[in-house]
Amino acid sequence: MQVMLNGAFVPSSDKAFATDSITAFDRLNMFGDGVFETMLVKQRRVHLLDYHVARLKSGLSVLKMDLPDEVLHRELDVFLNGLPASDAFFRLKLVVSRGANNAGYSTRGAEQRRFIMAVETSLAAPTSVSMIECETRLGRQPKLAKIKHCNRLEQVLAKIEQESSDCDEGLLLSQSGKVVESVSSNIFILEKDKFITPALDDCGVEGVMRNFLLRDIFPTLGFTCSEEDISLQRLLGSDAGFLCNSILGVRSIHSCKKLSGEQVLFTPSKRLVAVQEAVLRSYQNI
Numbered sequence: 001m002q003v004m005l006n007g008a009f010v011p012s013s014d015k016a017f018a019t020d021s022i023t024a025f026d027r028l029n030m031f032g033d034g035v036f037e038t039m040l041v042k043q044r045r046v047h048l049l050d051y052h053v054a055r056l057k058s059g060l061s062v063l064k065m066d067l068p069d070e071v072l073h074r075e076l077d078v079f080l081n082g083l084p085a086s087d088a089f090f091r092l093k094l095v096v097s098r099g100a101n102n103a104g105y106s107t108r109g110a111e112q113r114r115f116i117m118a119v120e121t122s123l124a125a126p127t128s129v130s131m132i133e134c135e136t137r138l139g140r141q142p143k144l145a146k147i148k149h150c151n152r153l154e155q156v157l158a159k160i161e162q163e164s165s166d167c168d169e170g171l172l173l174s175q176s177g178k179v180v181e182s183v184s185s186n187i188f189i190l191e192k193d194k195f196i197t198p199a200l201d202d203c204g205v206e207g208v209m210r211n212f213l214l215r216d217i218f219p220t221l222g223f224t225c226s227e228e229d230i231s232l233q234r235l236l237g238s239d240a241g242f243l244c245n246s247i248l249g250v251r252s253i254h255s256c257k258k259l260s261g262e263q264v265l266f267t268p269s270k271r272l273v274a275v276q277e278a279v280l281r282s283y284q285n286i
Helices: 015-021 027-031 049-062 069-081 153-163 208-221 232-236 270-283
Strands: 002-005 008-011 034-042 089-097 113-121 128-138 169-174 179-182 186-191 194-198 224-228 240-245 249-257 263-265
Touching: 002 069, 027 089, 034 049, 049 089, 049 208, 069 113, 128 153, 153 169, 179 186, 179 194, 179 232, 186 208, 186 232, 194 208, 208 224, 208 240, 208 249, 208 270, 240 270, 249 270
Parallel strands: 128 169, 128 249, 194 224
Antiparallel strands: 002 008, 002 113, 034 089, 089 113, 169 179, 186 194, 186 240, 240 249, 249 263
């Protein structure tokens, strides 16, 4: 695994990295005080880089943190140039922590820390997944909605639920019972010839692949999509559905199980296949 801290490469086997670089007083450890991006890389290039940078900057702004563009791009360029120039895919994680200060909730004196890490991965073929409704629900916090901050305890609890089931993904609802997302992906449904994805005004992550579909793929394919409230019953009664994120791409939903045990099956959709094929083509342009 290749690791960088504040622009300098660090041997991942170096014990000092664990004891000094991520201290007990780092606010990332204590409060989840930071933001992160997980990106797909090939040939030293990041897939959907502009989308990732836009979301990162949005998150930094919400948390009142600053990261100059020149610093971000310089460190990313140096890191990427250290990866093999091959057709192998890498999963790159960029984490920006407010830093350490041992001052409780006060941010005074914290010095920012930026971590970049990458491990080789494989490009997942389009698959279909089973979902289960999670008891864990997402709290309402409009100020933190859409950004990818580092406090992910709701997702951790939901993942524990999902892994104790026989399903591939956990479905997360809001406190009012609206569909928001899965544990690790955004969700879309198809009603007749129109795609719909949940509005994320109160909670949830505004995914990079979600935005790529809304702004690039759907207009190119001539498909329409709107952001609306989606109840669980509306999801279960839809014609088709899929999950998406920047690493796993687009995965169709083949079933969804309610907490009651009732399970609904979904049928394949030609429109969904067209979306999957368009996303696969985008990987060729990395």
